[in-house]
Amino acid sequence: MKPRAKLTNITEAMTPDTIDLNTNEGRREARRLGLPVAGEDGASRGAAFSLPIPPSTNNLFATVRGGRRVKSRRYQAWIVAGTARLREQGIGRAKQPASVTVTIKGGRGFNRARDGDNTLKPILDLLVSAGVLTSDRFVDVPDVRAVYREDRGRGAVAACEVRVATIEEVLS
16 A cells, blocks of 8 residues: 655645655656745745536535435535545645635636635535545634636636645745
8 A cells, every 4th residue: 555645745836746746756847847846945835736626515415305405416526536636646634723725727617707715615625524634614724715817728627726734834
């Protein structure tokens, strides 16, 4: 069994799927591309990773017979895909209290008119269920942000990047 990697120290500008800063080779590649590496030249710290674009909070639950609310099929499929992506990237438990920044990079598969805060709930719930965060209560995650970046050119697919850092890292 592959040992669980420590939280990957990368910045929002990096693509976690392609550069693994847990390896010397990944750190060299980041430097070669001119990307900041945590702990060097004031680069930001924390864990950054990619997730599939989440469904809107408005589409997380469906009402079934008897008026009960259950997770929608789309939300269940996203949870499975998101959990698998976290495992692939070796994301472990974060120290809390934590700061969470969700950056949506626009493109195919994302509606720009969508409410930004409707992106946060499924991501925070996934981070708790996967064990990255112990809870998403304000006492544990007092700083939560949603950031939108315009699409990256014709035909680009939308992307979701998440950065989790300790409050001390954010304030320093």
